[in-house]
Amino acid sequence: MSLLTITTYAQTQKDTTKVKHLEEVVIATQKYLKPKKEIPQQVESISRKEIEFQNFQNTADILASSGNAAVQKSQQGGGSPVIRGFEASRILLLVDGIRMNNLIFRAGHLQNILTVDKNSIENMDIFFGPSSTVFGSDALGGAINMETKKAKLFSDTKKAFSGNALTRYSTVNEEKSIYFDLNYAKENWASLTSVSFNEFGDLKMGKNRNRNNPFFGEREQYIETVNGVDTYVTNADKYVQKFSGYTQYNLMQKLVYKQSNGNLHDLNFQFSTTSDIPRYDRLTDSNATGLRNAEWFYGPQKRILAAYTFNRDKAILGSDLKFTASFQNGEESRHNRRFGNYELQNRIEKTNAFAIDLDLKKKFTNSELMYGFESYYDYVNSTAYSNNIQTGETTPLDTRYPNGNNNMTRNDAYLTYSGKVNTKTSWNSGVRIGYTTLKSTIKDNSFFPLPFNSISQNNVTYSGTLGIIHNPGKNVRLVANIGSGYRAPNIDDLAKIFESGNNMVIVPNEDLEPEKTITADLGFTIKSKNKRFQLDHTYFYTRFIDAIVTGAFEYNGSATIDYNGSTSQVMANQNKGKAFVTGFSTNLKTYIIDNVLFTANFNYTLGRVVNEDDTYSPLDHIAPYYGKIGIAYDNKYIILEGYILYNGKKDLKDYLLNGEDNEQYAPKGGMPAWETYNLKASSRPIYGATVYAGIENILDTQYRTFASGINAPGRNIYGGLKYSF
Template sequence: MKRYITYAVLFLSVIGYSQTDNDSTKVKTIDEVVVLNKLPKKFSSLPNQIEVITEKQIEFQNFQTTAEMLSNSGNLFVQKSQQGGGSPAIRGFEASRVLLLVDGIRMNNLIFRAGHLQNAITVDENMLENVGIFYGPTSTLFGSDALGGTVAMTTKRALFLDEAKKALTGNVNTRYSSVNEEKSIAFGLNYATSNFASLSSFSFNDFGDLRMGKRKNHHSDYFGERPFYVATIDGVDQLIENDNKYVQKNSGYKQYNFMQKLAYKTASGFEHGLNFQYSTSSDINRYDRLTETNATTGLTHAEWYYGPQKRLLGVYSLQKSNAFLNSDLKINVAFQDVKESRHNRRFGNYKLQNREEEVKMYSVSADLNKKFSKGELFYGFESYFETLNSSAYSNNINTGEIAAISTRYPNGDNKMMRNDLYVSYNHKVSENTFWNAGARVGYTTLKSTINDDAFFPLPFSSISQGNVTYSGTIGINHNTSQNFTIKANLSSGFRVPNIDDLAKIFESVQGTIIVPNEDLKPEKTLTADFGIVIQSDSKKIRLENTYFYTRMYDAILTDEFQYNGQSVIDYDGTPSQVFANQNKGKAFVTGISTSFYAALLNDLDFNASFNYTYGRVVEENGTKTPLDHISPYFGKIGFEYTKSWANFELYMLYNGKKASKNYSTSGEDNQQYAPIGGMPAWETYNFKTGFKVYKGATLFAGVENILDTQYRTFASGINAPGRNFYGGLKYSF
C-alpha cells in the first residue's frame, strides 16, 4: 500500500508541475475561514500543524454525522463502539486526551473518560460553519486535555443584513441512505436587519440497523456477522436467528438537534449574542457489548444501551473592538447541562441496571486581541466550574421491583474547578519569517465525596486534589524561498485527573474491575514538531510533511493493582482482576503526517494524505510495551472535479493492519472485538457528486464503499457500513 501511494504522488507531481502559471485553477489554502479568536487569521504563518474542514466541504461530503465527517476527512482517526458514536483520535491520543470545543466552549467535562467517547455526534454537522483540527499539545491556547490536539467546531453565525443581503434567508436539507435506511432532514432560517440577526436551525436523523459489507476483505477472512440476537418475548429472553446476518441488528437510533442564535449591535459598537444549542437522541444500543458471546447462553447481554445523550448549551457573548487597552474583547458566559446514562442486564437476568449521570458546567472567559505593527497579542482568562450527580438503581422488567445498586461515580458531592490565564504572541520578523510564543498557568481543584459505600467499601470517604497547571509553546515558521518552508515548534501539554480518572468503579470487561486511586497526578507531555512545505511557484502543487515526537510524563495508564492487598475481588457476583489508573512513568508517541495537493487541470485536483503513529510505554526497568489508542497508518487519496454548476469526487480511504503484538494490554484497544492476529488492513472506494438542478437547489448523490467490502476499524466494536447509496436535496432561499 505505501509503495503504491508513493508512486502515485511522484507521478502526479510531474503532471502537476507541467501546469503553467496562467492556469486559473483554485489554490488550496487553510486561510479560508476564521476558526477561533485566539489565533491570527492567517493560519499558514503558524508553526504548528492545522487542518480546516470548511462549510463547503462539509456540505458536499454530506455525511450522516459529525463523527463520520471527521473520520472520512483523512486527517484523524475515529473509533466506534456502536453506530451512534464516534471517538476522534489525534496522534495516538483519544477521548479525554483530545479536547473538543464548540464555539470556543469546552465540551470535555469532569467525567470524560480515557476510553472511547460519543460526544462528537451531539454537534450536528448541518449546523457547522467549519471545523479546525489542531495537532499536538494545544494546552497553552485551550487548557487541560489538549494533549493529542484539539477539535474546534464552529457553528454557523446569525447574519446581519449586510451579510445576508435579504431580510429572510434559509435552507432545507434532506438525505436518504440505503445502508441503514437513513432519513434525515434539516432546516435553517436567518432573519436579518442592520443591527439585529436571528438564526434558527433544527435537524432530525432516523438511522435504521446498519448493514455491513458482504464481500470478503482481501486482507482477511469474514468476521463480525450477526447470526443471532436477543429478544425478550413474554418476559423471557430468547436467542433469535437473524434473517440477514449482514444487518447489525439493534444498532439503529434517532437524533434531534436544535440551535437558536441571536445577535444585536449597539450604536456604541458592542455586539451582544445569545447561543442556545440542544441535542438529544433515542436510546443507543452499545452494539459491541450486545455481540459478546457466552458458552452457556450464546450471548452475554440481553440489553446494553445508553439512554438519550442530552446536551444543552447556553452562551451569552459580548464583543467590542478597541474595548480595553486598544484590544478587541470577547466575553463568553456559558452554561452546559449534559445527561447520560447506561442500562444493562445479562441474558436471563431480568434486573435491568440503570446508572445515570448529570453534569452541569458554568464558565466565563475573556479573550483579548491587540495588534502591533509587526505582531499580534492574544491574552485572557477562563474559569470553569463543574458538578456531577451520579445515581443508580435496578428494576425488574417483569415484576417492576426497584432496588438500589452501586453508582458509577461517588454518590456524594462531586465538583471540579479550573482557573487559567493565558498569553500568546505572534510576530512577523520579515516577509518570510514568523515566530510564536505562548504560556498558560492555572489552578485546578477537585473534590469528590462518598455518601454511601455499602456496595463497595472504600478505605476513604472523600477524594480531594489541588493542582497547579502550566504549559508553554514556542515555534518558528521560515520561508527560505517561495517554494520551501520550514516549521519548527516545541510545546507542552497537560491533563488534570478528573472524577472519571480518580473515583469511578468500572467493569471494563467481565472479570476485570477498575477501582479508585486517589494518588493520581496530572499527566504532562512535551512535543517537538518539525514540518517541511514544498510548493510550486503558482502554489498549484503542495507537499507538506510534519514529523512529531511526544514524550509523556506521569502518564495515566490502567494497569494491575492491589485493592486492600488483594489482586482479585468479587464484583457483582463475579471474581474480577483488580486494575486502577496509575501514573506509570514515561511514554512516547512519534509519527509523521503527509499531505499532497496538485491542481492537475483547470478544474481537476488531486489530494492525498498519509498518517503514521507509533507509541510505547517505557517501564521502570526500560521495557517498552504498546501504548493504547495508537491507530495503524491511515489516509485518503482522491480526485475532485469542480465546475460552477457541479462537483465530483472519487477517493479511496485506507487503513493499515493493527497486529495483535501492538495492542495495549490495558483493554482500551478492544482486542476482543478483533479477529485473531489483530485488526486487518482495509480500503474503500467512494464516489460523490453535487450539482445545481435549478436556482437555489442542489442535488447531492453518491455511493460509498463501492466494492461492499466487509471491514472494521481499529478498536471498534461494530463493522463499518457496506455499500451505501445516498441522495439528498438542499434548497436555499
C-alpha cells in the first residue's frame, strides 16, 4: 500500500490507541476479494482517499505520482501507463472488471485511461506480471483495474440522501474542475449519479535548469492560421506549451436493486467525452523550413459503457454466481495538416464491444475454487475524408483500418484454485483456454490496389499460473510465482491499412499468432511485531516469446510488389521477436514516531531483444529506474505530506531507435535524470468539509519524462474543497 493510502485510513479511524500501525490491504475486484497477503502475485492498491488527498489532474497522473508505475505522455490530455516495461496493448485496462482494451488498441502509446473519471474511482489495483489466467488476453505485462463508486443501500449509508461536491483550481494550466455525486438510498434499491467537468489551459513547463542539463523543449514559436493562411507566430512566453489545453466531461449513473432473497441487480452507465485534444509532440515536429504540422489533434475521445450485473449466493452447486453483460461504444479520430497544405486529413474510428462474463466462486474449509466463462465481440468502422479549410471541398481519403467489416471474437473458460498446505504454506493455481477469431474486409481498395480484399485468422489461446506463499514466522512472508500471459493479434496488428513509405508496403499476415510471456517472481515481506515497519521486495524475470514485430515478408512468393506503378518491398507484422525483461521493486513503510510515517519505493527494469545472432539490443518501453520517497504527518484534524518523485537517466544507447522510445523528443544523449519536490496538505475545518492545498514541483524544474513528447508541469500551486453530506 502506498503512502497516502495508509495516512488517509488513519485520518478516518477512531483513535482507540495512541499507537499507529500499518493497515492490511484487501484487493477487491471482479475476480478477487481477499487480503493482499493471500495473493502470490505482486499487487499495489491506491484508495479513493489517497486519490482525493493527492488531487491529481487525471487518472494517468494517479499512477505516475504513486511511484509504482511509469507513464508516457505525448500531450497533456493523455497518459500511457507502463508496467514492467509493457505498455499500451500489452497491458490490460479494466473498469469495474470490464475490459477496456478493444480491437484497435495499438502497440505504441495510448491515452484511453483518460476516459475514466478520477473522481469516480473507489480504488485502483495494479497487477504486476502476466495476468491472463484471471483477466484474459492483453495482460502480458500486467493489468490495471479501476473500481468505481457503487450505489449504496440505506443499510450502508443510514441516509436517504448523501453525496459529495469537489472543486479544484491549479495555476500551472489554469485548471478548473468540478465534481458532484448524489446517492439516493432506500431499503431495497439505490441510485448513484455523478457528473464532472474539467477545463485545462495550456500547460506551463518548469523554468529552472534541471541540474547541469541544458534547457530543453521551450516553445519558441507556433503556427496560427490567419485569414486562411498559415503563419508563424513568436510565443510571448516560451515556457507555455501552446496548444496543449483541453476540456473533459464525465457522467456516471448506477442503480442497485436487492431482492428479499438477497439477489442483487446492478445497472452501470458511464459516459466520457473530451474536446479536441492537440497532439502536442507532433505540433513541435520540425523540418528543414520550420515546423512541419500546422494542425495535429485527436478528435473528442468518447467512451460509453452500459452494463448489467446479477449476483446470487449459492446459485450453482453451492457456488456464488456473478453474471455481467456489457456494451461499450467508443470513438476516436485523428486530424492533421502540414504547414502550407490546406487539406485537413480526417480519420475516424468507431468501435463497439459486446461481452458476457460469468464468474462462479466456491469456498471450502481451507480452499477456494473460482471458475467461469467470458465471451467478447468487437467491431470497428473506419472512415476517412479530407477537407480543404479554404474552399470547404471534401474528398475521399484512405482509412486507417480496412473500410469494410472488421470484427473480433474471444471465447474463454478459466479455473483457479487456492488452498492451504498447512498453517504456514498456501498455494494458488489456475488455467485459462480460449479461442479467438478475427475477420477484416476491404470494401474499396482503390487507394491500395492489392490483389485481395479479405483477411481472417483463428487462434487458440492459453495461459496458466502457479504460486506459493510460505510464512516461516508471523512477520515474514516468502512468495514464489510463475505465470504466463498472452495477447491475441487484433485489427491494429493484422490489418492497419497498408501504410507505405520509403518504397515499402505493409501487407496483412494471416499466420500471425498470439504474443506470449512467461514470468517468474520471487518476493518477500518483513514486518515488525508491532506492525509499525514493513519491507516488501519483488524480483521478476519475464521471457517474451513470439513477439509481434514488423519485418521483411513475402507475398505470393515474392519479396516485392507492384504498388502504384512502382516496385516496393513487402513488409508485414510477424512472430519473430524474442526478448527478456527483468528487474525488481522495493517498498518500505515505517512509522518513525506516532503520526509520522516514512515511505519509499524503488523500481528498476532492464529489457533486451535477443537477436538472431544471439546478440542483444535495447527493448523499447523500458523506463529508467524510478520511485517515490515521502514523509507524512496525520492526526484527525490535518494531514501533511512532503515527497520526492524521481527518475534516473535513460542513455541514448539504451533506446530502441526509431521505435516507441521517441528519441527525437529527448535531448541529445538521452533523457536526463530528474526529481521533483512536493508538499501537500488537507484539513477538516468544519464537519463535512475538507480543504486541500499543495505545491508540486516546488523548484520549478524543467524536465520531461521518458518517451514523452511534452514537458512535465512546472511549479503548480493548487487548492481544492470537498463537501460531503
